[in-house]
Amino acid sequence: MTRQPLRLAILDATRILEDAGVPSPRTDAELLAAHVVGVERGRLGLIPLVDPDVIEKYRGLVARRAERIPLQHITGVAAMGAIDLAVGPGVFVPRPETELLLAWAIAVLETTPTRPPVVLDLCTGSGALALAIAHARPDAVVHAVELDTAALAWARRNADTRAAAGDTPIVLHHGDVTDRTLAPELEGGVDLIVSNPPYIPLGAQLDPEVADHDPSTALFGGADGLSVITPMVANIARWLRIGGALAIEHDDTNGTQVAGLLRERRVFGEVAEHNDLAGKPRFVVARRVATATEAARGH
Missing domain, CATH: 3.40.50.150 (Vaccinia Virus protein VP39)
Structure with missing residues (x-):
């Protein structure tokens, strides 16, 4: 099972979200990636490769966000x-x-x-x-x-x-x-x-x-x-x-x-x-x- 670059998946997600009119496509793409892999957004660079099933799950969440479902509904969490x-x-x-x-x-x-x-x-x-x-x-x-x-x-x-x-x-x-x-x-x-x-x-x-x-x-x-x-x-x-x-x-x-x-x-x-x-x-x-x-x- 060949591991895949997370960075490329985030770039693809950014493009998809931008085309969907999401106001902050890069930010949301990174936050969704951080949610999937279970790290803080600032530590995504420490995870260059992920398994294909992680990419599949990530793409599913990105597709939901492209439907303009709130990011917080997808992750289940909001900060205050x-x-x-x-x-x-x-x-x-x-x-x-x-x-x-x-x-x-x-x-x-x-x-x-x-x-x-x-x-x-x-x-x-x-x-x-x-x-x-x-x-x-x-x-x-x-x-x-x-x-x-x-x-x-x-x-x-x-x-x-x-x-x-x-x-x-x-x-x-x-x-x-x-x-x-x-x-x-x-x-x-x-x-x-x-x-x-x-x-x-x-x-x-x-x-x-x-x-x-x-x-x-x-x-x-x-x-x-x-x-x-x-x-x-x-x-x-x-x-x-x-x-x-x-x-x-x-x-x-x-x-x-x-x-x-x-x-x-x-x-x-x-x-x-x-x-x-x-x-x-x-x-x-x-x-x-x-x-x-x-x-x-x-x-």
Whole structure:
């Protein structure tokens, strides 16, 4: 049985994926190869030759990716921060853009005076932000909310996996982040709230990987992309303690509007807009600076 060059198979895969319109054909070809041979992408050069059955398996995965099935559905894994998460049909695939929000959140916790800090992840999906924060800050008490039952099942699976790996368990809540009666036990007691909610405006043009595979309930936020964020802001004000911080990811057309929603509520201050690595508006941050009574008095 003659072994075959993996490098040539990756070149062929890159061409196939490029012809299929995959946005990052070389990267995806290498990541699929790394998945098949069981090494990190950066170590592929250490495996010059592989058996024919490996090449056959690799070509099968490449063919699936050429059909615009998400890479993460094929490998079954998506990364967030320092952890990997199980993902697949029925749950939103975490995006690299959210890594910036995660980095901001972890930095904020470094300056949080209360110990252990209480963190709340709204619209947790696979549990990505909640579990990445729990991994980075094992002293934190992390809560996560998800409405969709299929996504919640993925979050539970990931939470169980992380707990088995030694991370601090998180508290999962099945609920609607716009429900004014949700989680009353957290009122005024949360140090940090993060959210990657449904925020894409209806009618937006999306890549097949997103439109055909991510659940629509995790994608769309009404005609303007704000149907979840707008009512969620009132709950955020209810949950955050004075001095607590928040970060909301949003569509790149809505940074100014989301910042405006926070500025309109005078309990919030230090509102700031953040761009992603492509320079597009991606998330807004703020702090709870006053009680409702103080805000009404203009303090």
